[in-house]
Each structure stands twice: as structure tokens, then as C-alpha cells.
Amino acid sequence: MASKSSARLAALTVAAVCSAASTVVLTSPAHADSVRVHDIQGSTRLSPYAGKQVTDVAGIVTGVRGYGNSKGFWIQDQRPDADPATSEGVFVFTGSAPKVAVGDAVEVSGTVSEYVPGGTSSGNQSLTEITRPTVTVVSGGNALPAATTVSARSVPRAYAPEGDEAANGSVNGLPLRPDEYALDFYESLEGMNVRVSDARVVGATDPYTELWVTVKPWENANRRGGTVYGSYDSQNTGRLQIQSLGEPADFPDANVGDTLAGTTAGPLDYSQYGGYTLVASEIGTLRSGGLERESTRPQSNRELAVATYNVENLDPSDDTFAAHAETIVHHLKAPDIVSLEEIQDNSGAANDGTVAADATVGKLIDAIVAAGGPRYDWRGVDPADGEDGGQPGGNIRQAFLFNPDRVSFTDRGAGDATTATGVTKIRGKAALTHSPGRVDPANAAWEDSRKPLAGEFVFRGRTVVVVANHFNSKGGDQSLSAQYQPPSRGSETQRHLQAKVVNTFVKDVLATQKNADVVVLGDINDFEFSRTTRILEDDGALWSAVRSLPRGERYSYVYQGNSQVLDQILVSPSVRRGGHLSYDSVHVNAEFHDQISDHDPQVLRFRP
Template sequence: MTKPTAARPRSRTLLRATVPAAVAASLVLVPLPGAFAAPSTGAVIAEVYGGGGNSGATLKNDFIELANKGGGAFGLTGYSVQYLTGSPSASSQWGVTQLTGSIAPGGRFLVAEAAGAGGTVDLPTPDASGNLALSGTSGTVALVSGTTALTCKTAADCAADPRVVDLVGFGTAVVHEGSASAAGASNTASVARSAALADTDDNAADLKAGAPTPVNSKGEAAEGGSGSTGPTEPGSVRIHDIQGNTRTSPKVGKTIAGIPGVVTGVRTYGSKGFWMQDPNPDADPATSEGVFVYTGSAAPAVKVGDSVLVTAKVTEYYPAYSGGGQSVTELSNPQVTVVSSGNAVPAPVVLDASTIPAAYTPDAAGGSIENLPLQPGSYALDRFESLEGMNVEVRNVPVVQATDQYHELWVDARCADPRSGRGGVVYLGYDRPNTGRIMVQSLGAAADFPTANVGDQLLGATSGPLDYNQFGGYTIAATGLGTVQDNGLKREVTDRAQPSELTVATYNVENLDPGDPADKFAQLATGVVTNLRSPDIVTLEEIQDNNGPTNDGTVAADVTINKFIDAVKAAGGPAYEWRSINPVDGKDGGEPGGNIRQVFLFNPARVSFTDIAGGDSTTAVDVTGTGKHTALTASPGRIDPNNEAWTTSRKPLVGQFSFHNKPVFVIANHFNSKGGDQGLDSRFQAPTRSSEVQRVKQATVEHDFVAKLLAADPDARIVSLGDFNDYQFSTALTTLTQGGVLRDLVNELPARERYSYVYQGNSQVLDHILVSPALKRQHVEYDVVHINSEFAQQASDHDPQVVRIKP
């Protein structure tokens, strides 16, 4: 499988680790934070808990949580946290846990200590671990510059020790800062600083008892929540204040009390939580009135129409697997009070050509656009961001990407985006991203999600909160779905070739191996026989070795290939013969263990293969002879396989054929994937296409080989085809065609037919057939045969294509 961004995992969840929730309806006041003394500028001990695993405890382990109030990272290598019993004797000693790493500015650092016999909940993944057995009720913890055990046993002596960076005494501890130790520690309560991390050097004033809330450097918290009760009255901060007028919240990292809203959608699977929206918006169109409340592993105890008050920490979550994705402003570790039920949900904002701008995004010269003020009237990405979490709606929209296995599809809400001849939207340039594309998921049962193909219509209203998907793209989390109008999209069949025409096709068969279902082989074979009309030569990409992803050194693929050939014969096709070269194990990229490669199939009744010994996985093929005597030094062979351009990527396979006694040189390609590229909707604009660097190198190597063939015989008939993993307007393809050594046939199609693949709602080109100058335009007929990419039921994610040549 090849995609313009990182490939999807085989199983899909929406799980991620942030802070879990405690949802309650009892009416106990949660006050807003009061005034604090000026916080210290370095690292502090933020929370101490010694009840882990004790009777009544939920958490299994004791822990010490550090925090950094400084503006730069606080290095911890050479530091330690140390513990002394609350009432030390002459023989008492400080226990030591050594630290490494650092605390990010504003970040946390979690040190797991000893486990007790009880408890049911694990700490979030700790940043460091020790075996200190803290008392649940009384003791002293110190952050120390050094790893040698302290010797002080009085408050005065410890205050005089310059190695002590911070110190917390709790319960009745003799050693503490200020007037007294922090009170209230127990098997079920920690002592912790406020959200402002105030440090006045008085433990009794600076730390208060409460439910333990361990958080690690990634912002992850323990599952299950604190059991605290919810707020009773609205605070002064509203959702639009939290969202702000940029992509990230001005309140990030702060705990906000009593945020009011009406529940607009509830997600009970994957990343559980609910959306809420303020029914009383402000006058600024850049500030969203909606937000997602993340409840972790706990199913939210609210329903659509509930009026709620939420006290929670503001976080920014980056769901996209690919680099550079947008963030989602969320409320985490929430305490929720349901005030009333059955309230009207705020009316949705309709997304259409009148509300979605034609321009996609501001350009930040490759930098982040996160802190730029949103301009929702000027840019589509800004429009979507300004509606993040709000109730939105599309009406009577075309489906531009079919329903997939994850129960999602894409529609286009802007009628001005260029349409394909079959109902999709065509991607025709980096500056033409098609701004109306939007994904639709459902908050209902997966079984109820409609099956639709490209060109179908989603009639009526589809509405719900606007989310951002982990695979990139703004998404309607639909509480209500329109109905699908089936417009009867048919799989294409290419025109029949004349006997005098040579037909050459390419087909990415998507990680085919012998363990795949017989139905996949049969569908792929039908595509070759029926839809492509049994081409004389077929280049296959993504043929895996004989045991597929099993990573045991197997590289031969004869079982895979022969199973495919048998399927073609069973479908009524010819008895193809084949040629290929086994790759070096693990050196050609793709699914680990699969050893994907390109393969030539050919019909010996129509065309002959010129076998020339000497081709193997590491020997470079060359050109010999001139004019009509031009030939390859090996057939099949590989083009410069040791060149660094092909590192962890497929090497081009070149073969010499004869048709009507005329030589034809065919190059089967599968350039490196787009994995790691920043997406069209990246927060970095213009997005970085890092993978393109290698494809340009690959194109240069192949261009020079083709130029060498043409230097030997300017009339050489060359067909270069396959999955180039890039667009017709990309630097890689313009490099490959530089100087006219090859021409890309997709550019000779009408613009609305230029696609072989559909991704994020864009019908786009990844597969190409290119030919040399000797194959004149009037002697070439080219066809992309749409049988997969537009359909919910696919044999592959690529459409095959074929060229008919009169040599």
C-alpha cells in the first residue's frame, strides 16, 4: 500500500494518552484558584503521594511528581529525589532515586516509587523509577542536586544544605519548609501544589491535600479519575475564551472552573468524551464556541442536550499520525455537573461555497501557522479551525472518497472545486488543494454507516461537531447522517486493442502474498483479464515474497506470482510467463518481512522476452551496442541498485522485449513512498515534502539511464511505468522527463481524468506510464482504468492503467 502520508495501521482506534475523567453530578463547589505568591523559576516538587498500594488506595505505587516553572528545559542528569521518614532517628538515612533526562518548560516529570500490595490502577508511564517506600501520612521528600544521600535531619540543617533544590515535608514531618508540613496526606490523598505551582518556601501554605493526580512528561495521567465532584456555578471563562483566535488555546495548561455549555455529541468508543458548545457566542468569528471534553477510558455520563458545567485542564492534542498535523483544543481530567437535560442544541453552521473560502491556508514560508490570528473569511483551514468542536452541517453533497473499512467517507461541500468525470474532485497542483473536502464519520453504530462510492450523493443534512482526524483532515463527527443516493458508478473496461498494437499495463496489487484470500487474487485477476483486456505485458508492484510479512529471510516470490498467474487463467486470461529479480532481504522497504518487488508478466503468444544473463539484485544493468543493435547487458536487470537513491526502496526492474521483431525496453518502477511528508492541512505552511528528496534522486538515476539508452539509439522504444508515488506536477516527475527523454502520458488526458488514486477526498495521480520520443502521440493510446480507487469494495487501493502502442 502506498499513500501520500504514512500508511495506516491495520487496526484503528482513537486511543491516546492524556488525562482521564471523573464525571459526577453532585453539587459541591469547586472554587477558582486564589492568589499566590510569585512562583519560583526552577524545578519544584509538585506532588507527593505515599499511599500507593495501601488499604483503600486506588493507585498501586507511591510517586513523586516534579514540575518546571522555568522558561528553558531543566536538566535532571546528576540529580536525585530523596526521602526521609517523618520522625527520623539517629540511625535514619535518606533513601535515593537517581534521575536522568530533563523537564520541559512548563512540563512535568513523574518518578514512580515503591508499590504496595493493594491498588488497582497503574501510574501513567513514569519518567523515572525507584524503590522508595514513602509513608502514606508523614515524611519528607527532597529534590537534590547530586546523588549522594543527604545527612541533614532537621529543617534548619536541610535549609542550609545548598544541594537541596526543593523540599516537601508532609503530615507531621520534622523536616519541612516554612511554618509546618503540608497537612492531609493519607492512603487516598496526596499533597500537591496549586496549578500555579506557587513556592513560598512554606509547605503548609503551598501544598494542599487532594486526590492523587500523577502526570508524566507526556501529559498522561492515571486511568480512572480522582472521584472529585463537579462545579455548581459557572466561572468567568467561556469556551470562546479557551479557544482564542489562533490554533492553540491561550489558556493551555490551566485548569478552568465552571465552563458552561450544551452537549452536542457523545463519543463512547476509542477516545471517549463529548463535545459541548456555548449557546451564547461572542461576536468574534475567529473564536470557536465548541470544545471536546476528553474523558479517557471512562464513557461520558452525559447525553446530547444536557446543559453542563465543566472544570478541567486545557490541553492541546495532536491526533495526526503524519508529521505536522493540526492540534485539537481539549478539556481533560474533567469534573462535570449536569445542570439540566433536554436543551436545544445550538444550530449548526452550514458548510458550503458561501462559507468555505477558495484559498486554503496562509503561507508561513514553511513555518508554523499555529500562532497566526485566524482569518476564517479568507482561508478554508482557518474557517474549519474557527469552527473546531462546533456543530456544523453539509447538505446534498457529493461523495468524493468512498466508504472505507473504518466507516468513514469524504464529501466536498464547495461546488467550485474541479470535478472528475466520475464525480470526484481532481487534485491538479500544490496550489489547488480543493478546499471543500471534509471527512464524515458517525457517532452512531458502525453497522449503520452508509456504503457509498465516489459520485454518489449524500442527500439531506449531515451534521455534528467538527473534529480533526488522526489521519489528517477536518471531520464531521455526525450525530445525523444524510441518505446515500446511489448514482450507479461502474468499473471501467478499457478499449480493445488491435492485433497490431502492443499493450503494456501497470498494476499495484497492494502487498499481495500467498496468504491473502482467494477472493483478492480473483478480483485482481478479473481486473487484468476483463477490465484491462489481458495486456501483452503487465508490470506488477507490491508482489510480496512467498510467506508475506513473515520476517524469516525468505525472498523468493514464485509461489505468489504463480498463484496470481493461475488466477488469471481461471478468469479466462492467457498463460502469462514472468520475470523478476529477488531483492536482498529487508533492503527494498515496504511492509517488514514482505520484500515487495516489481514483476514482469508477459503473454508469450504475443510478445517474447529477451533473456540476457547477468541480472541480479546488486548488479547494475548497462547499455551495449548502438542503433538497431542497442541492447541491455542483462535482462531482466536492475538500474544502479547500489546507488544511495534506492536505500530502503524498490530498484527499477528493466527488461528487453520483442514485439513483431522490434525491441521494446520496459522499466517497472515503484519509487519510495510519501511516508513522513507533512499533509496538505499541516500546521506548517507550505508543508514540507521530505520524502520528495529521495524520489528526485531516483528520478535522476533513471533519467540518466534512459538518456544513455537514447544516446545509443535515439529511436529506442521505451516504456517506463509503475507506482512513482508522486504527482504529474511534482519535481520528481519533471526531473524524470527533463529534456524530453520521456513524456508522461497522464498530461495528455483531459484534466478531469488525471487520477489513479484517491486520498483525503482528492482524486490524484501516483501511477504513471511514460514513453520515449520514438513512440509518437498518434501511435499511443493511454487509459487509466478506474476499477478500485473510487469504490468502497476494492481489490487494491490503486487503479491500473494501460497503453496501446503501434510500434
């Protein structure tokens, strides 16, 4: 079903469960007769009629959803009140294919409830619904209420009010101020027919036939048409998710920078994975923005090129090897060292005890050669079965590719899944006790998560220590549109611990050799402005090189219409001070509907 918010709603109880979500109702089951839709919606996020029976609620059917776990229809009152905070639309949950048509005038009796997609623990907002309905069709073929325009002028600049401390930070009980806050504005239109015009796409069409647009195309815009997320305090208020009430085959395959020309219109819903969502019965015509995949420049003979690339659960059964090879050879220009994240074992997601990944990596190496690239060599450490998180059975891990014609790997007592590499001094220089080896793999920070992979490389006689990472994901964090404002980011607690472990390791290297060249890279799963990054950088041990880019270029991932940094390359002081540092976030995946990974690779070039 759609969603609103709840996790600890005072005086609320769970009355029904639909799919993986919950229906929350107030406990007092009083009776109310002949109320209007705006009475049911009220002027806060929670209906004053929640838990009550209502009869003969009048409205025009504006949309019918006969698929999925949230079957039902929307009605809208043709006699609105004068309060801009009270919505005139509401969803009627039937649970089976509705027996009404768009344009029917109906009277609905049933129970008002507050439904929370994802369940109360998700922190999502709740959606006001009429459940267990009895529906009377009064007439058919009626004109629909005019759609309310959502535009740059109508959506406020401020994103959300501060949550009520007495309600654990929830905004549910606060009076809606749709002229002051974007989330209040959208809430005041919940269930109503709305429209956007000539909306620019800021999140490409995904496999679930969803995309994101903005009604504020200038808001933190980048040159490729996206909307950059650059601060916890600066939300992009113009973003809106678009779904379809029509056939999935008719949904446009859109890239970032495209436009839905003309009108896109339909009821305003609230979904578990996207917050406020326009469920379109009418979709604008796709107009291409001409977005093309980027290519970085080749490294010079004196430059060492180091890249990080999340290849998204790659295993031998996938059909993306040729495309990944094309990316590495032609778009990344065959970097000297490539840190790969999400390499799965040889049997992929089959949970059969396999941990080796030589077939996976070997198939990628062969594909790179076939694409005209070098024959890379590789190093890695197999994880213990089922200990590193990710897709069950997949045993994802990081692995190093390196071009032996340009760089050599220093093999020194290769570690295993549970043996930590340390730092020693050899001929006055920092060296690893195990290369390749894992960084403090027994530390609790890595529970059910990928352990860092460290290795020594030599380029033009200079040793470079590279540490490949894939930090804990953001799964479980409350959404930006949650009922709790600001939303909780609980997943970052583990990333903070992980960042501390890696920072300590780098400091050990630098304490042994002050001018050591160290590169820490990978899917950090956090922003360049986050506390996770600050902990990695602590005491100047590292510096995130993505900051060398203009703000509009700082992104490697697009989530809910926000172009944001998750993948980073951090360097030690000697690398940063050495000059000639060149960083590139190579946009080949995240902005495209036909992506082979949801991450864009990053490339750093420098002279050791």
C-alpha cells in the same frame, strides 16, 4: 484524539501523551475563573488559556465519544460572542467512557491543553481540549444549539494563509480569518455542531468507517463525481472527512459520486489522518451515483499494450486473485505486458527469510487463465531479504507478466538483487547487459526502497526496453491541513534521487540508440506536475503520457477526497513521435469502497 498542529511550537511543552499523539500546553500554569468556551478557543489556533486551570465552563453536551483512544465529549456554549473567529465548541477529554449524555447542560472544570494527533513531529494542527475534567451535570434533555451550516457559500475559495516565517512557517499564531481562508473557517468551528446537506462523496468509505465529501461539487470536478488534485497551488477547499459517532455497521458503504442526501451533522473534530472531520451523530441517506468500473478497449494486432498495476501487497494467502484476474482480463483487456507492483514473496508478511515469489505470481497467472485470459509468462528479480521496504517480511518487488503469444522476452544473463544491468550495443541497437536486471541497485537512492526492474521485449520485430518502478512512498509528509503552510513534502527528496537514477539509465539507452523505444512505468508515488516527474523527463528523455488525457481524467488514486496521479507511464521520444499513442487510466479500484487495490491500473497502447 483529534488534532490540530505542532512540531516546533514556541514556548510549548509536552504535558501528556495519549496513544501515539501528544498533548501540548503552554508552560505558565496561571488560574482563570468562569471563562466561556469562546474565551478558551480564542481567535488563533492556540488557546490563550492553554496550560491554565478553568472552572465552571458552561455548555450543552452535543456529542459523546465512548470508544477509541480519544474518549470524551463535546460541549457548546449557548451564549456565543460576536466574533466569527472564536469557536463556541470544545472537546472535553475524559480518557474513559464519559458519564454524560447528549443534551446535558454541564459545567466543566479542568486544564486547557493543545493536543496534537500524531505527535508534534507530524506537523499537524492541535486541538484545543479541556483535560483532567471535573464535570457537573446541571440538567438534562436540553435542546442542542443549532448546527452551523458548512456550504459552498460559507467556505472561502482560498485554502490557507502563508505561514509565519518567524515561526518556521506555522500558521498557529496568526489571527484567524474565517471569511478568507478555508482552514481558518474550519478552525473557527472547531468543536461546534456543524451540518452539510446533500453532500457528494469524493472519497469512498474506507476500512476505518470514514469517507470524504465535498460541499463544492463543481470544484475541479471530474465526470465520475470526484475532485481532481491538479496543482500544489489549487487546493480543493470543499473537502471534509466524515466519521460516525454511531455504530460502524450503520455507516454507509459509499463510492465516489454517491451523495449523502439530506443532513449530515455532528461536532467538527480534527483527526490525525484527515484533518477537519465531521463526527456525525446524524448521517444523510446514501443515494447512489451509479458509478461503474471502467473497461479499456482491446489493443489492435499492430498495437503493443503495456500496463502498470499496483496489486497491493499480493501474496498467496490473499483472497483477491480471482478479482485481480478479472481486472486484468476483462477491464484491462489482457495487455501484452503488465508491470506488477507490490508482489510479495511466497510467505507474505511472515518474516522468515523467504524472498522467492514464484508461488505468488504463479497463482495470479493461473487465476488469469481461469478468467479466460492468456497464460502469461513472467520475469522478475528476487530482492535481498528485508532490503526493499514495504510491509516487513513481505519483500515486495515489481514483476513482469507478458503474453508469449504476442510478445517475446529477451533473456540475457539475468541479474540478481545486487547486480546492475547496463546498456551495450548489439548489431547497432541498444541492449541490456542483464535482462531481467535491476537498475543501479546499489545506489543510495534505493535505500529501503524497491529497485527498478528492466527487461527487453520484442514485438513484431521491434525491441522495447521496459523499466518497472515503485518509488518511495509519501509517508511522513505533512498533511495538506498541517499547521505549516505550505506543508513540507520531505519524502520527495528520495524520489528526486530515484528519478535521477532512472533518467540517467534511460539517457544511456538513448545515447546508444537514439530512436530506442523505452517505456518507464509503475507506482511513481508522485504527481504528473511534480518535480519528481520533471526529473524523470529531464532533457526530453521521457514524457509522462498521462498528460495526453483531459485534466479531469488524470488520476489513479484517491486520497483524502483528492483524485490524483501516483501511477504513471512515461515514454521515450520515439514512442511519442511514432503516433497512434493511446493512454487510459482505468478506474476500477480507487473510487470504490470494495476496492481490491487502492490504485487504478494504467494502460498504454502504441505501435513500436
